[in-house]
Amino acid sequence: MNTRSHYDVVIIGAGMAGLAAGIRLAHFGREVCIFERHNAVGGLNGFYSRDGRRYDVGLHALTNYVPPGVKGTPLTKLLRQLRIDRDELALRGQVGSRIAFGPGVADLRFTNDFQMLEAEVARAFPAQIDGFRALVAAVRAHDEVSLAAAPASAREVVRRHLSDPLLEDMLFCPVMFYGSPTERDMDFSQFVILFKALFLEGFARPAEGVRRILRVLLAKYREAGGERRMKCGVRRIVLRDGRAAGVELDDGALITADHVLSSAGAPETEALLSAGGLPTPRPTAPGRLSFVETISVLDRPPAALGWAGDTIVFFSEGRRFDYVCPAAPVDVRSGVICLPNNFAYEPGEALAEGWFRVTSLARPEDWAAWPEPEYRARKQEWFGAVQASARRFLPPVPDADLAAATVATDMFTPRTITRFTGHQRGAVYGSGVKHRRGLTAAPNVYLCGTDQGFLGIVGAMLSGISMANHHILQRG
Amino acid sequence: MTKDDCKKLVLDIIADIAPDEDLTNVRPDVRLRDQLQLDSMDFLDIVMELRKRHGIEVPEADYLQLASLDSCAEYLTPKFNALPARG
Numbered sequence: 077m078n079t080r081s082h083y084d085v086v087i088i089g090a091g092m093a094g095l096a097a098g099i100r101l102a103h104f105g106r107e108v109c110i111f112e113r114h115n116a117v118g119g120l121n122g123f124y125s126r127d128g129r130r131y132d133v134g135l136h137a138l139t140n141y142v143p144p145g146v147k148g149t150p151l152t153k154l155l156r157q158l159r160i161d162r163d164e165l166a167l168r169g170q171v172g173s174r175i176a177f178g179p180g181v182a183d184l185r186f187t188n189d190f191q192m193l194e195a196e197v198a199r200a201f202p203a204q205i206d207g208f209r210a211l212v213a214a215v216r217a218h219d220e221v222s223l224a225a226a227p228a229s230a231r232e233v234v235r236r237h238l239s240d241p242l243l244e245d246m247l248f249c250p251v252m253f254y255g256s257p258t259e260r261d262m263d264f265s266q267f268v269i270l271f272k273a274l275f276l277e278g279f280a281r282p283a284e285g286v287r288r289i290l291r292v293l294l295a296k297y298r299e300a301g302g303e304r305r306m307k308c309g310v311r312r313i314v315l316r317d318g319r320a321a322g323v324e325l326d327d328g329a330l331i332t333a334d335h336v337l338s339s340a341g342a343p344e345t346e347a348l349l350s351a352g353g354l355p356t357p358r359p360t361a362p363g364r365l366s367f368v369e370t371i372s373v374l375d376r377p378p379a380a381l382g383w384a385g386d387t388i389v390f391f392s393e394g395r396r397f398d399y400v401c402p403a404a405p406v407d408v409r410s411g412v413i414c415l416p417n418n419f420a421y422e423p424g425e426a427l428a429e430g431w432f433r434v435t436s437l438a439r440p441e442d443w444a445a446w447p448e449p450e451y452r453a454r455k456q457e458w459f460g461a462v463q464a465s466a467r468r469f470l471p472p473v474p475d476a477d478l479a480a481a482t483v484a485t486d487m488f489t490p491r492t493i494t495r496f497t498g499h500q501r502g503a504v505y506g507s508g509v510k511h512r513r514g515l516t517a518a519p520n521v522y523l524c525g526t527d528q529g530f531l532g533i534v535g536a537m538l539s540g541i542s543m544a545n546h547h548i549l550q551r552g
Numbered sequence: 553m554t555k556d557d558c559k560k561l562v563l564d565i566i567a568d569i570a571p572d573e574d575l576t577n578v579r580p581d582v583r584l585r586d587q588l589q590l591d592s593m594d595f596l597d598i599v600m601e602l603r604k605r606h607g608i609e610v611p612e613a614d615y616l617q618l619a620s621l622d623s624c625a626e627y628l629t630p631k632f633n634a635l636p637a638r639g
Contacts, residue, residue, distance in 0.1 A: 104600050147572065147589040156570055157593060545593070549600060 080303075082332045083109045085548060086323050088310050088348070089339035091119020091497075092533050093525035095293040097337050097540030099158050102302035104549055110302065111325065113309030117294065119339070119497050120504060120526070121286050121533050129429075131371060131486060132285040133496075134504075136388055136414040136433065139254060139273035140534040141167060141188060141280035149277060150534045157541045164292050167280035168425070170387035171418040175246045176469040177392050184246055188278030201243045211237035216276070220268040221530065221538075225512070230267035231260075245397040250274055250390040252399040253412050253435070255531035257363045257505035259400040266510070266531060273532050279387060281416060283425040289533070309498075310340075312351035313521060320352075320521045335548055338516075339525035339540065341499050342507045349517055356517045360527070363503030364401040366490035368438040370462045373484040374430030378415045381481060382471040383432075389413040391469040402439050406458045408465035411436035430481070434466040440490035440501040455487050505531065514543045522547045553632045555625035561632075562624045565601045569594055580621035602628070607635060 085101050087094045090112035101108040116122050121134040140151045144162060155162050172192075175184045182200050186193035194212075198205040211234060219225070231244075238244050251270040256262040282288035297304070309326040313336055322332035338345040342360040349356060378384070392398075392410040399410075414433040417426070446454060467473065490502025499506070510529030514522040524543040525536055563575055566588070573588045584590055598618060602608040608631050610618065617627035 104604055144572070148591065152572065153591070153593060156572075157597070159568065161571065541593075545596060550596065 080107075080109070081330065082322075083107045083303075084333065085109075085335045085337060086111065086310075086331060086333040087337045087339070088323070088345070089119055089525065090114075090117040090304055090306070091339055091525060092121055092289075092293070092536035093528075093540035094119070094337070094339040095290075095297055095540070096154075096158060096537035097339075097524055097544040098302045098304075099293065099296045099300055100541055100544040101548060102297060102300035103159070106548065108302050109331070110297075110304040111308050111310050111323065111331075112304065112306050113326065113498060114496055115307050117304075117306075118286060118290050120493070120499070121536070122290070122496070123285065123287050126486060127484065129373065129484060130285075130287065132287075132416075133488065135281075135286040135533060136412065136416070136435075137170060137279035137281050137419075138167060138289070138534065139270075139277065139279060139532045141169060141278045143169075143188075150273070150530075150538055151277070154534055154537050154541065158293070158296055158537070160292060160296065165289060166282045166284075168283065168419045168421050170279040170281075171420060172385060173250075173279065173388040173390075174386055175249055175390045177242065177246055177249075177395060177397070179391075179468045181395055182242060182246065186275060188280075190276055193275055197243065201240055204238055204240050204243050207237040207239065208243070212276075215268050215271050218265070218268045220265045220272070221542075222265075225265045228264040230262045230264045233264050233267075242395050245392070245395070247271075248399070249392055249397045249410065250388075250412075252397075253390055253410075255505055255535075256399065257365060257503070257510070257526070258508040259364060260398075263510070266529065269531050269535060273534065279419075281419045283419075283421050283427065285416065286533075293537075310348060313345075313348045313354075313518070315349070315352045315354050315518060318354065318518065320518050323348075324352075334520065336518075336521045337524055337540075337543060337548070338521060339523075341503070341525070342509070342511055342523055342527035343500055344498060345516060345521070345523055345527075349521065354517050360507045360509050360511075362500040363505060363507045364501070365399075365505055366401075366438050366440045366493060366502035367435050367504055368406050368443075368458060368462065368487060368489045369433055369435045370459050371486045371488075372432040372463070372478075372482050374432060374481045375483050376481055377417045377427070377430045378432060379417065380430070381473045381477065383415055383473070384418065386413065386415055386470070387418040388415075389466075389469055391466065393465075399437070402437050405439055405442040405454065406462060407437040408458075408461050411462065411466050413466050413470065429483070432463075434462050436462050436465070438490050438502075440494070440503075443489040443491040443502070444494065451489075451491065455489065459485065459487050514547065553629055555629050558625045558629045558632060559621045561606070562598070562618075562621060562628070565598055565605070566590075569597045569601065578621060580625075583619045584621070585619070606632065608632065
């Protein structure tokens with residue numbers, strides 16, 4: 077039982093960022109404790125059990141995947157910084173993914189070999205290939221992790237190189253779905269982080285899903301001497317003379333600390349500071365983008381239904397892609413299909429059941445407001461609409477065949493996300509305004525995680541690492 | 553401690569920080585950065601592991617002294633020898 081009342085560092089939230097920061101700090105001898113309100117670790121990338129089955133939340137695929145021997149990328153930096161042997165994560169590469177507009181307007185396939193996407197662009201958009209290559213050169217040359225990068229419109233930079241709006245939207249579709257906290261456009265540095273993570277690097281997944289990654293992180297953290305307290309939320313940051321003196325927990329207990337590292341999100345951390353008497357002069361607005369996800373568990377692998385070739389499909393109806401908070405509860409016109417069986421697992425690793433997941437944009441206000449019976453009814457209604465829309469972009473399967481193969485379903489919504497992660501408005505990618513340096517109104521309270529601005533789960537972990545290094549370890 | 557002992561301790565640290573690097577033929581007179589893929593995060597880790605494992609402090613102004621194994625040995629060996637004997 078962890079019962080101390082003082083730590084060198086208190087970390088708020090046991091997601092990827094908080095755990096990674098904790099490993100660094102504990103490894104270098106800091107007395108550190110992670111406080112998590114929920115009863116499970118993982119935050120936006122966790123898992124839950126229902127009827128004896130484990131469901132992943134968030135993670136479709138680990139992005140930033142590079143094969144052994146490739147160095148200097150986010151994944152290898154992360155493995156080194158956390159002293160993780162890459163075999164511990166048991167990552168297996170994707171089979172292949174696709175950007176599909178129409179259906180029937182255009183398809184671009186991509187794999188973990190970037191040449192595939194380049195060849196596909198040359199095939200489908202021959203007049204754009206030189207511009208595409210120039211864009212890729214600009215992406216490669218950009219220092220996206222600089223803590224001092226000036227903001228720039230990604231749309232403007234991309235349009236300098238590409239003149240076909242269809243290709244532009246096809247490239248933005250996966251990039252935005254996998255991490256843009258802003259509607260329509262995004263900061264160029266964030267575009268670069270995601271473009272590299274998705275296309276120049278790639279997708280992988282452990283056969284056990286996110287649990288494997290979390291188990292490795294928890295083991296490292298425990299071995300390094302880090303403590304954590306679950307079902308133990310922080311309700312305010314306690315301030316003295318403008319600095320954090322510690323945190324007050326949900327049960328009223330007071331924990332003192334020299335530093336507080338918060339992965340709760342920028343608006344959420346500002347609320348904790350405000351509750352302690354230190355309002356933030358210009359508060360950060362919560363993000364506007366949230367999602368629903370439908371999950372079908374199948375009695376056979378998706379390949380048995382004819383869905384063998386796709387790991388992830390990013391789809392949009394027609395020729396355009398609207399990445400905005402929808403006017404309806406869900407925007408079924410676009411989405412992301414994930415078939416987690418379609419990774420190159422080793423013999424014996426094949427998943428016991430089939431999985432078919434579809435993610436689409438959703439409006440959090442609706443999902444938050446409905447009383448429970450209506451909420452349930454709406455979930456059922458939209459489940460069907462989301463899946464029907466997505467299936468237009470997969471090889472056809474008769475409704476009756478899919479129904480016969482389905483053994484269980486579930487769906488999460490913006491309401492679920494807020495309930496389990498504390499993120500206001502179910503904002504999966506956090507606020508539209510990122511705080512690269514991780515600074516807050518209090519000099520010894522820092523942000524890490526999605527609102528610090530490195531994206532994806534590798535980005536989340538690197539965020540925790542960078543903030544722990546920069547604000548705490550490097551200061552000696 | 554000899555300078556060769558010191559180089560071995562530094563190599564042990566690098567082996568733990570960057571297990572994906574081949575350290576069998578590291579040349580002591582060539583900058584580490586020029587023969588291994590080490591970035592500023594890795595150098596920070598060398599400094600922090602020296603402190604954690606051996607109680608050696610390397611102030612930021614002296615980071616350049618860690619450029620090669622030879623310069624590490626020149627700079628660190630006297631620091632090791634000045635440590636109080638461990639009991």
